[in-house]
Amino acid sequence: MDLVIEVARQGNFAAVARSRGVDPSWVSRTIASIEDDLGFRLFQRTTRRLALTEAGDIFLRRIEAIVEEFEQARDEALAVSAGPTGILRMTTSVGFGQKVIVPLVPRFRSLYPKVDLDLILSDSNLNLVNDRIDLAIRLAANMSGDGIVSKLMDTTYHVCASPDYLSRHGQVQTPSELKERDCLLFRLPGFRSHWVFSSAASEEIEVPVHGGIVVSSALAQHALTVAGMGPALLADWLADDDIQRGRLVNLFPNHTVTATTVETAAWLLYPSKSFLPQKVRVMIDFLRSEMTGRRGNL
The missing domain is CATH 3.40.190.10 (Periplasmic binding protein-like II)
Structure with missing residues (x-):
């Protein structure tokens, strides 16, 4: 179901395959198999893009809430049995990432060894939903967007x-x-x-x-x-x-x-959900703690 949601958001198999590190033909075959099991077509295929069928649109709107409920249930159960776990896809700029975030990775991993970090350093602002980003750090005077925005620290x-x-x-x-x-x-x-x-x-x-x-x-x-x-x-x-x-x-x-405005900051962004996964929550708390300590030592 998570794959169906991602294909609907991306609009083509190739983009989904790139984000998951698999072959596009595997994505295509898997979606076709799901459609066979369901008994109706989810997508209209064209040479350029996929589009949801009417039945696919109805199905997608219902399963998005179900998938999010499943993720929350799994996250809460794992928190009791195993602590924070899973793959955390996180992005920030190349400079801030190498100078500030990379030196913190060993300590974070020692605290949360079951959270695997997929750190994407890029000076392009990746799309949180399409690129399956759990947490982004962006530098700007102010920040707005479709996700949740929270200040990490002021910058000068x-x-x-x-x-x-x-x-x-x-x-x-x-x-x-x-x-x-x-x-x-x-x-x-x-x-x-x-x-x-x-x-x-x-x-x-x-x-x-x-x-x-x-x-x-x-x-x-x-x-x-x-x-x-x-x-x-x-x-x-x-x-x-x-x-x-x-x-x-x-x-x-x-x-x-x-060069722009006096009030600049590093901002945390994460997708809007009814719950915040534990792997994201512990990273946010960790970063806030480290940034407070960093300021105190300068």
Whole structure:
């Protein structure tokens, strides 16, 4: 029944096969077998897409609730007998994933060895339903969508440079001096054209920036900054450890700086359901605990 629901949502066998790691012919044969058992066609087949038949639409609307009830019953029973278990499909951006999430995986697995983690690092926002995502972490000023949205942590930005860069090119005393510097830019709207500064004692200042290097990877921008290639606007989760260790210098610690809006955050997203699976719940609680500890150590 779960396969029928997924095929209806995806609209073709190939997409379902990719998400499950099986051959499309297996999906097609399985659906045909289910239709034989039911005694009616679930889908109209065309060369481009599948569409639900009238009978298939009625059937799907009833079984979605049944499948969700079954999942909840199984999850509650397993929680009593075995604790959190199952495959947790989780996604986040490449940079945040490698810098923040990957170092936490060993501890999570030691706490919950029966939860298998399928971690998908991608700078594209995957569809929670079509890609069968249990939990997503996304970075943005605000977040909305069809699923449930909850803030994981606030994020901030710093303008950073390496000590080597500053020794070769001199200190940067004020934000406006960045107009004369060759900055390392990030390939997102705003991030590569202007940075906005504000402090308790001054009004907001928008500083135009330029540079000979523009990158689409936050990790690459960070590495180039540490290598002394110029000042860069880096997220706190990317730069704070290096600032603490002296590998990077926060050029304007008394300023709030951004390229979009001051209030940015990492957000948790998960599909809307009548219940939250235990494997998702323990990951959310684990991440909140780790992020609180991380903030306390900086």
